[in-house]
Structures are given as C-alpha cells and as structure tokens.
Amino acid sequence: MNSPVVLITGALTGIGRATALAFARDGARVVVSGRREEAGHALAAELRALGAEAEFVRADVRYEADVRQLVEQTVHRFGRLDVAVNNAGTEGHIAPIVEQSAANYEETFSANVLGTLLSVKHEMRVMLEHGAGSIVNLSSIAGLVGMAGASVYVASKHAVEGLTKSAALEGAAAGVRVNAVAPGPVATNMLDRFTGGSDDNKAGLLATVPARRAASPDEIAETILFLASDKARFLTGQSIAVDGGYVAQ
Template identity: 65%
Template sequence: MNKKTALITGALTGIGKATAIAFANAGYNLVISGRKEDLGKNLLNELVAKGVEAEFLLADVTDEKQVENLVKYTVNRFGKLDVAVNNAGTEGTLGPITEQTVENFHTTFNTNVLGVLLCLKYEIAVMQKQGSGSIINLSSIAGKVGMAGASVYVASKFAVEGLTKTAALELATVGVRVNAVAPGPVETEMLKRFTSDSEDTKEKMLSMTPAKRGGQPEEIAQTILFLASDKAKYLTGQSIAVDGAYTAQ
C-alpha cells in the first residue's frame, strides 16, 4: 500500500508505453489500458518482468462505461489512484479545413476531448475523496499554436488545455493537481502518420523545430513522471511544452 498507483490510457504504444516503462522503473504499481489485447499482454509481461505489480485492461476512452470500469478496477486492485495519465489520442484525418468532415470531427473530438473529459470525471471523483492525486493530460504544441492542415486536431488539443486549467481550478484546494504536457514532434507512430510516413515531410517538420530533431517518447515520459511526483507539489493548472523550443519562436 506504500507504493503509488498510476493509471495510463493509450498505454500500449509510443509516449504511453514509454511512460508506463518510466513509471515501472520508478517503482509505481500500474494499470495500463488500451484497445489491443496482444499489445497489452506483451507490455504487461515487460512491466511485470521489472518486478512491479501491474495490470492490463482493455478500455476505449470514448466509452463512458469502460472508463468508469477502468478507474473502479484500478481502485479495487490497488486501493487508490495516485496518478492518472490521460494519454490516448488520435490525429484524426489531416488536411485543409475545406476537406474536413463531420465524421472526422466526431472521431477526433470523441477521443481527444470527450475521452479526456470522461477520464477526468471518474479519476477526479476518486482523488477528491482521497484528498490527493496528480493528473497529467496529453496536450500538444497543437494545443498552443495553430498548425496548417491539422485544424480539427489543433482544436481538440486546445480543448484539452481548457479542460486541464478548469479541472485544476476546481481542485486547487483539495490536494489534487491537474497539468498537461504538450509535446512537439515525438518519434512515434503518430508522427509517422502525421508526416504521411515520408522522411522528406518529417525532415521539413523537424527543420521547423529549433532543436532540429524530434523528441524521444522517453523524454516526454520523464516530464510526466516529474509532474506526477511530489517534487511538483505546487505545480497545477499548467501545460508544459516539451518541444525543443518549437513554441518559443
């Protein structure tokens, strides 16, 4: 019961997976969740091999019952919920505004905005009762600046920034902190999809990043781990850009 418990959504790939591994290395009990059983079981084995207690649960963040069940399961299994990382997200279908569809709007907003809202709803209910907890939402540089060709994704990540600030304000006096991490381009499957799996397009995107390289998922995970920790006890309602100075321009 002394160990902290963390719940991570969309934990089976990319930043979510790197975060699960970083939390395991830091000795947390873990519940990882996602939509793919095979990936979930593989990552679970990897985490358990590190000697931590971990569980995998299938959960689609757009489904309220599944989110409610995920949070309940975590509390039943480990007795508490100290940290929640709301990481599941999609870039949707990219392209100019004139080509955007209602379907893409719903898919992107259901995952990135409704998904985060539902996670917050059930995580906060538990943490409020505990009088403690740290929640980290995955925003993006696309939650801070516009990005041609990514209107719906950008709008959804601006919404994540708003949810983060509002939740932090609602919880500021009860010992529960809510922050966001806003990565620049990070070397994951999402970046490959964002750049149409073209090295040329990726190079162009990275050349606009002052650091002239993409971030590694582990570099994002370390910031999440810090925000989760007591070292960040007075840090709430913020969105930390981890972006090689992209948004400093």
C-alpha cells in the same frame, strides 16, 4: 509509504508505453489500458518482469462505461489511485480545413476531448475522496499554436488545454493537481502518420524545431513523471511544452 498507483490510458505504444516503463522502473504500481488485449497483456507482463506490480485493463475512453470500469478496477486491485496519465488520442485525418468532415471531427474529438473529459471525471472523483492525486493530460504544441492543415487536431488539443485548466481549479483546494504535457514532434508512429509517411514532410517539420530533431518518447515520459511527483506539488493548471523550443519562436 506504499508505491504510488498509476493509471495510464493509451499505454500500448509510443509515449504511453514509454511512460508505463518509466513508472515501473521508478517503483510504481501500474495499470495500463488500451483497446488491444494481446498487446496490453504483453506490456503488463513486461512491466512485471521489471519488478513492478502491473495489470492491463481493456478500455475505450470514448465510452463512459469503459472509463468508469477502468478506474473502478484500478481502485479494486490496488486500493487507491495516485496518478493518472491520459494519453489516449488520435491525430485524425490531417488535411486542409476545406477538406475536413464532420466524421473526422467526431472521431478526433471523441478520442481526444471526450476521452480526456471522461477520464478526468472518474479519476478526479476517486482522488477527491482521497484528498490527493495528480492527473497529467497529453496535449500537444497543437494545443498552444495553430498549425496549417491540422485544424481539427489543433482544435481538439486546444480543448484539452482548457479542460486541464478548469479541472485544475476544481481540484486545487482538495489537493488534486491537473496539468498537461504538450509535446512537439516525437519519434513515434503518430509522427509518421501526421506527416503522411513522407520522409520529406517529416524533415520539413523537424526543420521548424529549433533543436532540429524529434523528442524521444522517453523524454516526454520523464516530464510526465516529474509532474506526477511531489517535486511538482505546487504546480497545477499548467501546460509544459516539451518541444525543443518550437513555441518559443
């Protein structure tokens, strides 16, 4: 069997980058996507240096034409699409609900919800034609519980959870699986932004995690690889919390 073809959105930093590297080391053919061309081409070159076939395609998941072209270019280049990891997203403006704005709602939901919806739409269309595939959406513990001060982000990730379940029901009979990974705090730039660049805020958040630390991006990537693999072939419509025990409290 040929190496699987994997498409990753939001692949240039953090969890997306770690996931791209993990798939490349695992022998997959990888298409990475994001909005920064220089960084994207550099990542693709890094993946090729690991021995993987890899390409960068610039796309902004908020725009359907970009998403359609991204999926089409992936299929044109490699002939198929086996795995899609929808990681592109934003934390938006973290503030109390009385300080939230329609502009922040639009920005956050466009990236996190519309971007995921459009990605699943076009990825699933290709996978349904082939009769197989695995889609992994990036959610968050914020998609499973409430978080004071992050209402818009929380709402967007709850939407990703619902979208994942509904898409899974549509794809199950045809052999297309759709799951989500819901990370807790992860040691990325997003965590720094989420906590306002404050070491005290970050320490306070990590103190609420039973494991008393943030995950590494690699730990999230390994869960994504599992969900994408045949080892999880009867697992669909699920959200896996990789959170050091946070939502078990």
